[in-house]
Amino acid sequence: MAERAALPLPDYDHLPIGSLESRVRALTAAEVEEVLAYERAHAHRLPVTELLTARLEQLLSGAEPTSGDPGAVRPEGPGRPNAGSPVSPATSPQPPSPTPHGTPDQRGRPRADRTWR
Template sequence: MSTPDRGELPLPDYDQLPVGTLEHRIRSLGTEELNQLLHYEHTHADRAMVVQVLTSRKRQLEAGATPSGGDPNAFRPETAHQGHGGSRVSPATSPQPLSPPPHGTPDQPGKPKGNRP
């Protein structure tokens, strides 16, 4: 079996899918498509959790499970959210600075070391 190119895989952006998302997206794939993903995974990243998920689903299909309906290409892969950067806090909305309390608290004033009994 030749190693498929990334563009030939049954799931778009397969390399960027988190394992949890991959587990749900492969439910609509058949055995041949899972074999293709397994071969690609073994020859590239060989991530243990991904191989385990793919192998487990393949065993389910071999035991009589049927692929679920739906199009695995219909969803965009999850990616980490990139913030806009910076803080929305302005001088008008920031709190007043707090200065640290002096030694001790109002209930227990501090004593200089030289005055200890």
């Protein structure tokens, strides 16, 4: 098992999961196995072990490591905020008409078998 300084990802212990996901794509199967063994022996974070296991399976199934900068850091944070609904008043449907008398199972006329007192 590798020590932290010998891992193929610099500052591995301080990487957010979002950055780790993009950076493991540049690793070989042997390097992913090394990082996975280190993770299981130390923090054993379930999302990280699942990510590394999935990438290792991809590599063993024939996937190739992608070129990329293993030193690149992707900021961890919220995604792009929604700018609102893509539906405009011109494309929105008409509101449903209200029921004639209260709830959908209670129509405007009383049942014939009821007696009014």
